[in-house]
Amino acid sequence: MAQAYEKYLQEVLIDEARLQSRIAQLGAQINADYAGCGDLLLLCVLKGGVMFLSDLSRHITVPHMIDFMAASSYGAGARQSAGSVRIDMDMRLDVKNKHVLVVEDIIDSGYTLAFVLKTLSNREPASLKLCALLNKRSRREVDIEVDYIGFDIENRFVFGYGLDLDERFRNLRFVGVAKTDDIADA
Ligand code: IMP
Ligand code: MG
Numbered sequence: 001m002a003q004a005y006e007k008y009l010q011e012v013l014i015d016e017a018r019l020q021s022r023i024a025q026l027g028a029q030i031n032a033d034y035a036g037c038g039d040l041l042l043l044c045v046l047k048g049g050v051m052f053l054s055d056l057s058r059h060i061t062v063p064h065m066i067d068f069m070a071a072s073s074y075g076a077g078a079r080q081s082a083g084s085v086r087i088d089m090d091m092r093l094d095v096k097n098k099h100v101l102v103v104e105d106i107i108d109s110g111y112t113l114a115f116v117l118k119t120l121s122n123r124e125p126a127s128l129k130l131c132a133l134l135n136k137r138s139r140r141e142v143d144i145e146v147d148y149i150g151f152d153i154e155n156r157f158v159f160g161y162g163l164d165l166d167e168r169f170r171n172l173r174f175v176g177v178a179k180t181d182d183i184a185d186a
Helices: 004-008 016-034 050-057 111-121
Strands: 008-012 040-046 062-075 086-088 099-107 126-135 150-152 177-178
Touching: 004 008, 004 050, 008 040, 016 050, 016 099, 016 126, 016 150, 040 111, 050 062, 062 111, 086 111, 099 111, 111 126
Parallel strands: 040 062, 040 099, 099 126, 126 150
Antiparallel strands: 008 177, 062 086
């Protein structure tokens, strides 16, 4: 039977096997970089980062905490990030003196991450790094340094594996490219 997402899917961009093997590599790299470092805190940016966080965390053998923060940019349509960002839900744990690794689904313009990173750096973490599953480099409007990148992708609208198409299909095990014009009535 046809799945509901199929009519919105142009093509599978990154299948489950590629996602999982790359996430295992990132985990190994993070284990090496943070070995013996003290308190590591993985901070997931909701909602898109949630699948990535849960898979990545299970590859990280360094003892670590997890926490969540929700941020959104507003004043623009679903496929466009505006320059204004707000924190919709703040994290619970105290960042001070912890090694914070921000875990994000995708970096597009960079506005969301720039704001989140600035907010966190004011709270005096021991270190602050960024891990993004997907990176749309050509769309960048603000300069941010990304320490760990899963995949560099072209400027195409993608969904699945945490990323939504009008709040749907975050549960898919792959990252797919959306067809161009039918985002509205999923
Ligand atoms: P930025 O502030 O422009 O970097 O936008 C980042 C946020 O926009 C991400 O965390 C996503 O929530 C959303 N976003 C950007 N590109 C896509 C996409 O291709 N699919 C789904 N969400 C996206
Ligand atoms: Mg996100």
